[in-house]
Amino acid sequence: MASRGTLSFLLFVLLAPFVAAIKFTLPPGRVPAPKCIWNAVHTHALVIVTANVSPGPGQRVDIEIIDSTPQRNVYLSKRDINGETRLAVTAHAEGDVGVCLRNWLSPDVKITMAQNMSRTVDLDIDIGVDAVDYNAIANQESLSGLETEMRKLEGVVKEIEDELEYLKKREERFAITNLSTNRRVQNFAWFTLFSLIGLGVWQIFHLRAFFKRKYLID
Template structure:
């Protein structure tokens, strides 16, 4: 395969990874309501995010009704970020465990009810790195920086493949255990049914013998 072909494959893989590890959105939240967003992150992966309320009246102070309580938690419930009655914020952490990390937005209850528009950006893995600082710190050329990005992208893809393989093995093991339990339960149910049928036959036989019908 030519170098150009290899380069194109790596670029495509990089774009796929970028799409997976970067999430930017805008959504609306009614006063008194909650919205939670989850991201599957593997251990030791860097994650950064920022959020902010969009001012409905540009050029004027943000209304008092536009405040949020924000919490980021790990799969085991550990807190990684907490913002109380804020209009914007940022967070950054390195995942200590595999699984779904969750961010929840609570809109303060307000009368009359208000609709809050929120801009939210969440990046993990390669997408979470600040490459401008890397370039400034290392004084590297543009090509070197792109190669470093590409190398980190390929490394992340490699790690992601192993992570997905581990998750697949866990699911297969869970399926095997479930099938084994279902087989045991089916056998137990069959034994119970046979026992009940035997008791019914014995009861009927005893009943008819007492009535001297047998």
């Protein structure tokens, strides 16, 4: 019994960084600015977005899931979400995935009335291991509670290994960049030194020729 409690506590500590929950209000507008929530993800990571939108007459909430790559990939776009909406995407690249929401004001509603209107959004974003439905896996494979906890822990360890591998690759890229930068700085320093020496030698000969023309030296 104690071992299960220890495992549960360990899972909670390890899984906490992979869960994002936020509640906010969206004011309506004719051309509303998007409200985006960004989270860092790894390639092929599963992202589960659960949006619970409160009712609001004369308003339409649209949701869009994008990434931060230069291509600005749009994973999913859905119009007029109401109540609880659950969406799932898989990240294509390393970087940030953003969940963007807009609250559009209906054309038949006066813009002056929009000041007293809004819709509340309760947003949950599960990433990686926490996005996996282990209860369904346990029912499908007839796993015990301890086996389910161990399966979760295995997923957490795998995700930590992927994170460490990613950090290792980033460190290697930074090391290569630092070496390249140091080499360029060193080459520039040598170029500057030789340029100053060359300029000094040229000035000496130039002044020597000038003084000879003025018969100041032999």
